[in-house]
Every structure is written in structure tokens, then in C-alpha cells.
Amino acid sequence: MSGSSASLQPPADAVKPVRHPDAPAPGELLGAHYGACFGCGSEQPHGLHLQARAGEGVSITAEFTVQPAHQGAPGLAHGGVLATALDETLGSLNWLLRTIAVTGRLETDFVRPVPVGATLYLEAEVTAVAGRKIYSTATGRLDGPDGPVAVRADALFVEVKVDHFVEHGREAEIKAAMSDPDQTRRARAFEVNP
Numbered sequence: 100m101s102g103s104s105a106s107l108q109p110p111a112d113a114v115k116p117v118r119h120p121d122a123p124a125p126g127e128l129l130g131a132h133y134g135a136c137f138g139c140g141s142e143q144p145h146g147l148h149l150q151a152r153a154g155e156g157v158s159i160t161a162e163f164t165v166q167p168a169h170q171g172a173p174g175l176a177h178g179g180v181l182a183t184a185l186d187e188t189l190g191s192l193n194w195l196l197r198t199i200a201v202t203g204r205l206e207t208d209f210v211r212p213v214p215v216g217a218t219l220y221l222e223a224e225v226t227a228v229a230g231r232k233i234y235s236t237a238t239g240r241l242d243g244p245d246g247p248v249a250v251r252a253d254a255l256f257v258e259v260k261v262d263h264f265v266e267h268g269r270e271a272e273i274k275a276a277m278s279d280p281d282q283t284r285r286a287r288a289f290e291v292n293p
């Protein structure tokens with residue numbers, strides 16, 4: 100059962116998430132937040148190339164097709180890769196809040212094996228916000244958006260300032276990200292809801 104740890108239960112003073120007025124419209128593709136991101140970047144040859152779309156409220160749908168490079172057991176997706184797909188989908192939710200946040204905790208249930216070549220249909224939503232803490236949940240289904248659940252996760256993201264990346268990231272990549280000519284991607288990487 101997911102969400103079992105106490106730290107993933109929102110506190111009593113948690114509030115409902117508020118979709119930012121400038122969030123992309125439901126159905127709109129979000130695009131990558133960083134070209135070299137293993138989850139969503141198009142410049143990462145063995146990455147997941149996950150494509151996320153804004154949903155209603157503070158929700159996201161996303162798709163990811165398992166490639167041979169993502170195997171753990173023969174012909175099956177590696178569990179860590181599936182956790183990455185969930186993490187990336189959950190992380191994309193923060194763009195609808197216009198908040199920069201990183202994963203603090205991710206609890207994952209692996210319910211069914213996911214074969215190479217299968218497409219994982221993911222959906223995620225923010226369930227509560229308490230100060231800098233953002234609580235969210237996601238599922239990944241096989242055979243279509245209404246197919247059987249293969250993976251699910253509950254997560255706690257923690258809001259950070261851009262300084263988090265500048266302080267901890269490698270300088271060459273930080274500089275390259277800051278001078279990214281793609282305006283939308285730059286905005287997704289740097290914009291913080293004041």
C-alpha cells in the first residue's frame with residue numbers, strides 16, 4: 100500500500116493546492132524543463148523522453164514508452180527507471196504551481212511488471228501544500244489511461260530557491276542552462292512564483 104509513511108501525510112494545517120493563473124491550459128504539452136534531463140529532456144539519448152500535459156486543477160498526465168535501454172530483467176523495465184518516470188511526472192506538477200521544488204521523499208509501489216515496448220500512462224496530482232512542502236500522488240497504467248495500474252507513488256516535494264541548483268550543481272551545466280535560448284524552458288527552470 101502506498102503513502103504508508105507518516106511523513107507523507109499532510110499536517111492538519113495543510114491547504115489545497117492552487118493552480119497558478121498562468122499555468123498552461125488543460126491538454127497543453129509542458130515540454131522539457133531542461134534538455135539534458137534524464138526524465139524529459141530531448142537531448143538525452145537514453146532518457147525517458149517523458150511527455151507531460153497539463154490536466155485540470157493541479158494535475159498532469161504523461162506518457163513514457165519503455166525502451167531497450169531501460170531494462171532491468173530481460174524484456175522488462177528496471178524499477179528505478181519506473182520510479183524516475185513517476186518522479187518526473189510528479190515534479191512536472193510544480194510548473195502548474197509555478198514553484199521550484201525537489202523531491203524529498205518518493206514512495207513507490209510496483210504492482211505489475213512493465214515490458215519493454217509498453218507505454219506507461221501516468222497521471223499525477225498535488226493533494227496538499229503545507230508551507231514549502233508539496234504532497235502529491237501518481238499512478239502509471241498499462242494499455243491506456245484506464246488500463247491496469249502497474250506503478251504508483253506518493254511523494255513529498257520541498258520548495259527551493261534557484262540558489263539550490265546554483266550552489267549544488269556543476270558550474271558548466273548551470274551556465275549552459277542559464278543561457279538556454281529556449282525561453283519556455285528557461286522560464287520553467289527559473290521562474291518562481293513570487
Ligand SMILES: CCCCCCCCCCCCCCCC(=O)SCCNC(=O)CCNC(=O)[C@H](O)C(C)(C)COP(=O)(O)OP(=O)(O)OC[C@H]1O[C@@H](n2cnc3c(N)ncnc32)[C@H](O)[C@@H]1OP(=O)(O)O
Binds near residue numbers: 232
Ligand atoms: C541554475 C539552474 C536551475 C535549474 C532549475 C531546474 C528546476 C526544475 C528542477 C526539477 C527537477 C525535476 C526532476 C524530478 C524531481 C527530482 O528528481 S529533484 C532531485 C532529487 N532530489 C534532491 O536532490 C533533493 C535533495 N535534498 C535536498 O536538497 C534537501 O534535503 C531538501 C529536500 C531541499 C530539504 O532540505 P531543506 O531545504 O534544508 O529543508 P528542511 O528544513 O530539511 O525540510 C523542509 C521540510 O520538509 C521536510 N522534509 C525534508 N525532506 C524530507 C524527507 N525526505 N521526508 C520527509 N520530510 C522531509 C522537513 O521535515 C521539513 O518539514 P517541516 O519541519 O517544515 O514540517
